[in-house]
Amino acid sequence: MSEEISPEMFKQLAALAALDLDQEQADYLRHELNQQLKAIHELAAIPLDDDLRITPHGIVYDQAISPTPREDVWQPCADPQKILNQAPQVEDQYIIVPDIPHEKLD
């Protein structure tokens, strides 16, 4: 069976996933992806009933078990510093984002 994810397609996927991979990692990951896809292809052979409904979860969230959504009420954060302390770069209570590269479109 041919490899579904070619080196070119893999390169594109890695770029979209924001992963800067070296060749050794790329070779391993592409091999594993193609192996997994072989296993996944088994799904194509399964006859599916017409009335199958896709649900967001296995269990059915009917009225008996569904919680009522809580009111959407604004609340102040008790200690925003706790959140800010986690950020790699903060200035004047703002999380600093590195420069965003711009590309001029024709």
Next chain:
Amino acid sequence: MELCDLTAHEITEIIRSKQASAVEVLQSCLKRIAAVDGKPGSLDSAAESEEDRKKVHAFISVLEEDALQDAQKVDRMIQNGEDPGLLAGVPFSAKDVYCVEGTYTTAASKILANFKSPYTATTIQRLKEKGAILVGKVNLDEFTYGSSNESSAFKPIPRNPWNTAYVTGGSSGGSAASVAAGEVPLSLGTDTAGSIRQPAAFCGTVGCKPTYGRVSRYGIVAFASSLDCPGPLSRDVRDAALMLQAIAGADRYDSTAASLPVPNYLAALEDGVRGKRIGLSTDYFQISYPDPESGELLQKPVPDEILAAVQHAADILRDAGAEIIENVPMPNTRYAIPAFFVISRVEAASNLHRYDGVKYGYRGGKPGDDLLSMYRKTRNEGFGMQPKLRVLMGMYVSGAQYAEQYYNRALKVRAMIRRDFERIFDHKGSYRLDALLTPTTTTPAFQIGAMGGDSVLMQYADQFTVSANHAGIPGISLPAGFSNGLPIGIQLLGPDFSEASLLQIGRAFEKGSAAEPWRTMKPEVLK
């Protein structure tokens, strides 16, 4: 026997009756950790010594000071005649995906190694409110992605207390190992494809995956949000019931936490199995595995000792009054792993996109890098191979041109797997089962390194457990004997929210097998 070897229900009894204090119990656990655990998991990549290879390495962090304060509080309450709660003074560990305010929550990943949680998971909060003592956070497969703990970025990885050359299973491997080695009587794990039940089976503990939504997921690092279930690992069924009692129930912070009232799991625990209908399915006696070349699914029988353990359990339950129904068809079981490959990867990729080096966690690259460059370096340096695989696969199978072929089809297969269970548990149907009895795993624990980085083979280790995650139903794994010195687990699966019934059946099996010689065996690390 040391205090740390007691079960949780025995510990609460002796603390309440003042035969021992919560501090004494905690100190016994800390002493055991010092004796068997070895150096904690860390990002230090130093080679493992011969001594390291004989230790359990369940813990990433031991929270000794906080635990001591909590234990002293329980003792003060007892002295003042107050009730510290259902789990008074019971030490527990938590998989390192549970947020605990002010402590590190690493998910066993470099990208979260410096993340100090600003809030506490609902489950942890509830356990603490009921008097339980959090002793520490335990290791796992990175971001829960794996079935052996070998993918953890925190080394040394946990080792199986029954034979340290073997894996603990995963991803809640540190949880199972810490309970089996007598370091704590209870641990909180999570189960997305079998991550509580499979390590429980490998390490000889009880592991319970509740119905999806029975326990809040608030404050847990997510893997696949439609499948993740928090739940207990324990040394016996009563302890699993105790812990589940403490953590189950609606939660205003998790809209998927079911609003259904929580029953008393302890009330009917000793009621036995008379009249219960328990099924056996030959579809769970076959191991599916993909041909490495074609991908075609092949099948072979489960090992004799696994089959014998299930049949022996069925005999015990039959003798206790249950009706055993054989040849229950579960035709879509074999498709559970291929469907999981798709659904879990799509959800994992979505969850992993938040790790970007901006808001929290590891940041790669150097000052002055632009945003894209920083993203790429952060994620490449911060993620191990398993998160990378999941991001890539999740993005591929959910791409606009492939979604119908893969993702939507997998969701329909999930619905078919759910239908299999609805049919056998239907009270008006042909089978009317209270539970399905199956092996938990296809084999006992395998040797560390045996899978050699084969992500497909590793995923197939979950083939008897993952269907319950697709269907959302509860499952419990119970110790059921040994093969060559390694534990074997059996599994009970039941209808939605049937935890009380599963625990009751599990307890009946436990009583029926209580006198068997294997029940007295001790893990190698305790000899």
